[in-house]
Amino acid sequence: MRVLFAGTPDTALPALQAFIASPAHQVVGVLTRADARRGRGRTLHPSPVAAVARAAGLDVRTPVTLRDPEVQAWVRELRADVAVVVAYGRLVPAALLDVPAHGWINLHFSLLPAWRGAAPVQRAIIAGDAVTGASVFRLEEGLDTGPVYARITEPIRPEDTSGDLLARLADAGAPLLLDVLAGLEAGTLTPTPQDDAAATHAPVLSPADGRVDWEADATAIDRRIRGVTPAPGAYTTYAGARLRLGPVTPISEDTGLTPGALHVTKHEVRVGTGAGSVRLGRVAPAGKNWMDADAWARGARPAADTVLGRTQPQEDTTA
Structure with a gap:
């Protein structure tokens, strides 16, 4: 499948690397956050996803917003079969949601509808949850409200930090995404609607x-x-x-x-x-x-x- 990948931090790398290595898929474009200034010298550094994607020779774009007409035209020109989102950090406007044949699918680090939002792992640990997981769902206009294709569970260990748990979920989520894309391509996968009444929310931490x-x-x-x-x-x-x-x-x-x-x-x-x-x-x-x-x-x-x-x-x- 032709894949448009959207992600930014280290937690998105296992998925990106899995698609780059897969003979069944071609990454035709990458969306990520712009290079940021860090360190004492305030020098520009690419996002982890940008660094890996550029090293692989991929077409990388770093728009401030996906509402930019030039970016939207680029997305359409890619003729992607599916767009995959892992911790991208930008909203996907409604005008782009149905551009890829199979839409935009998101790897979210919770058992949806639990912990919708930007900090699901952090909020799960703070709340004292015993188990969390990862969900692959189809993006729609609501925040993490789309129907779910697949889930995996992961216990929260007594010593887990959010960094520890995110790393494990990112590693486990990469093969889950590959399985979902195989099911989409074969036409054997039907997503399940979320129960909005059971939703909890995970706003960004300050x-x-x-x-x-x-x-x-x-x-x-x-x-x-x-x-x-x-x-x-x-x-x-x-x-x-x-x-x-x-x-x-x-x-x-x-x-x-x-x-x-x-x-x-x-x-x-x-x-x-x-x-x-x-x-x-x-x-x-x-x-x-x-x-x-x-x-x-x-x-x-x-x-x-x-x-x-x-x-x-x-x-x-x-x-």
């Missing part, structure tokens, strides 16, 4: 979603930190400055620590929560690299009455 509320219980704090790792990242405050937090270990027994209170020993740092406490893993003080929490405490020497999160610095909204 930096503020990474702020740890020590009044929450230890289990909820553990889930939130894992859900926002690696992005937008978890944090609290210490001595008026931001302290970034890596995954923690929840401890259920009562340690007598009030929410946010530190307990430092030679080999560990515990923080009180609304119920139980957590053992800090790795932390990163403002302007410094990641380090083990006990190493940070030896250098910072927090006072015995220190309470994390007591003061809140101005939100950092830089990307």
Whole structure:
């Protein structure tokens, strides 16, 4: 099949690479986000999808919007049999939805209709779901509302961060997409409508979603930190400055620590929560690299009455 591929981050690469390698398919064009400035030098860097696609000699386009008449004309000229979307980050306008013979199909990292939206894996971890998965569905005008061709399930492990889980789902989703395209080509696959009444929503996370509320219980704090790792990242405050937090270990027994209170020993740092406490893993003080929490405490020497999160610095909204 002639495939138009639309994707941007690392999680889209397994699918793109599977289509490039497949003798049954030809990638006739690639849509991705524009090159972005990153790092101290603010130099331009291509998206992961753009880098792989250009290296493979594919026709790559990076429009700001798919409403651009020139882009729409290009999509029509490709004569794609199907368009495949994996974490593209742009809306597909109604005028393009029926241009490919089999429409636009999307690999979404949840068991639709659960967690429709931009952050399904992150929200599933934060909510404490035991199982998630990936769904391949046909795009329509609503947000992740289209009929579903196929699903796979994946357990959420107790130590999973959103980065860990996304990587596994991306790898598992690539062969699922190939199976769906084979079924579409053979005419043997019929999508199933979603139950809108069972839908839950996964809006994009902001930096503020990474702020740890020590009044929450230890289990909820553990889930939130894992859900926002690696992005937008978890944090609290210490001595008026931001302290970034890596995954923690929840401890259920009562340690007598009030929410946010530190307990430092030679080999560990515990923080009180609304119920139980957590053992800090790795932390990163403002302007410094990641380090083990006990190493940070030896250098910072927090006072015995220190309470994390007591003061809140101005939100950092830089990307």
